Amino acid sequence: MTTVYVPRDTTALALEADAVAERLQTGAAHRGQPVDLVRNGSRGLFWLEPLVEVDTPDGRMAYGPVTPDDVPGLLDAGMLGGQPDHPLCQGLTESIPYLRDQQRLTFARTGVIDPVSLEDYRASGGWQGLEAALAMAPEAIVDAVTESGLRGRGGAAFPAGTKWRTVLEADPERPGSHWSGQKFIACNADEGDAGTFADRMLMEGDPYCLIEGMVIAGLAVGATRGFIYLRSEYPNAAGILNEALQRAESAGYLGESVCGSGRAFHLSVRLGAGAYICGEETSMLDSLEGKRGMVRVKPPLPAHRGLFGQPTVINNVLTLASVPFILREGARSYADYGMGRSRGTQPFQLAGNIARGGLVELAFGVTLRTLLEDFGGGTASGARMRAVQVGGPLGSYLPESHWDEPMDYEGFSEVGGMIGHGGIVVFDESVDMAAQARFAMHFCEDESCGKCTPCRIGAVRGVEVIDRIIANQERDTNLTLLDDLCETMEQGSLCAMGGMTPNPVRSALQHFPEDFQRPAPTAHAGGG
């Protein structure tokens, strides 16, 4: 029987992959050619989704983007035999330049295997990192992560090995506390930045990779319990993760005795409830504890006093999912990629108004222009690309003059950029940058945890001041006011929500001042 792959990734499903799968199965059966249908994750070539692949002796042939109505024609054209004579045929998947030119370490398996199949996972090198870790002393696991140079992929880029060492060495004894002696691994899967979907893609396409990374983290620091804090906006990821957790537990990769080692690791998924700030790590801890997600003052560090007051490793999905590769292939193999102090690969995410949106995993050091042009293929609208926001809602808007810097953590920040979680949101020339600056303040107003005045009140004032600037009311005074306001937020905020909201605002003003100098509209000035 021919094996056919139709992804069950959110983006594929959002473009009718289920209907495609159904039409394929009935159409093929009708023709007397029943198929073995695998619901894989996505390869991350989102402009080609739903991307249907067919197993052939030469490799997997790709067809996309396939709508349900394309299916009969594709079957007629011999798709099940891997025939290339159809306009939707993209050739062998692995030779599509977008994929071929990437360096997929963390995402090597995503889109290739059946995400919940333990056999597929094992057959593609799964659990080998864990097996290596089980034979190592905790210090040696931490050393490997340190030597790999892996830094946090959630935004702050803190060295993972340093964090793990702090938790390994932390004393978990809290006489009198219910949780005394316990350490935790908390995976941050809140993925709140607009324009990012790498965590989701990995959890939907290769959930065991995250699970394996978390078990290794547990072994490394002596934690026997883990949580995945998943945003509730990801119902599909929740379903796949929970299924994977159950299967991993039944197969003995989780539970009282991981792989029969006698060492325990229990893992569960917890859902957020629509609050951007709960992606901030201490706010996430409060949320996991069943409270409002208020940002905590540091110190104490979560590594010393984290979840329920106990030593806790908090890492992003991608950080933890990079660990199995490091343990399996060795720290050097990972550190060989990258530049400067940014080692390994970064899964960049091309989003917004881009012709070829998707996931591009590459060693640090690639330029924005390469990503936007060679991979992204320009805007989806065909209009000129005007602004790019990198690193989420707290990242700067960059004009074309800033697209040639190699992207590593340090170098990119010198030009006012921030890699953050690797999201890249593209806008064409129809964008109104004053509206984008206003939105940044509005978003902060909506999502602030409310703990500090500069953030809570500053954002509200920020929206008002930008409205007055747009309406041409006392421009100069209000521009000065906005500058002061940004400075107050930068200086007086406890976390990056308030502290970095000025980034998109200031960069919009600096690089696109003409958008703030429109003649005053005649009526309803600045409303809304």
Add this chain to the structure above:
Amino acid sequence: MTDLEAITRRAIDDWVDEPGALLPILHAIQDQLGYIPPSSVPRIARALNMTRADVHGVMSFYHEFRSEPAGRHVLQICGAEACQARGCRELEAHTQQRLGVGYHQTTLDGDITLEQVYCLGNCATGPSVRLDDRIIGRVTPQRMDRLLDGIATVPLTIQPAGGEG
């Protein structure tokens, strides 16, 4: 015992022994009822040794929890940057006009509650919307019309005698 009480009790029983049980309990109730009935708050508070004010504080902090019933369907439109770049502001205006409601409102026929959401993780093929648990990409105003027509043409299901709505 009403359904509502049974659901609350069940949610509490399922989670009360787990650490940080409040959010999972609220989710479990809202998943089944579409909202958290005010009458369940004192029960939750008692079970978790919290005050009612604490429970209310948590419910109001998170955008997702509702204390009033929602429509038969919840429609969320992504309003975040990547979808802005693909025209979600127009989509939002079109949808609000067509449904005659703003965000956090329910259509008069009780069919649809409209909400805004910041990012559904479908940022390369926006504008994105979520209809109940289904995420849909590249939603133009025309596509939204077809989607809404689809909802409106679903015949009302006739409840068996004695069934709850």
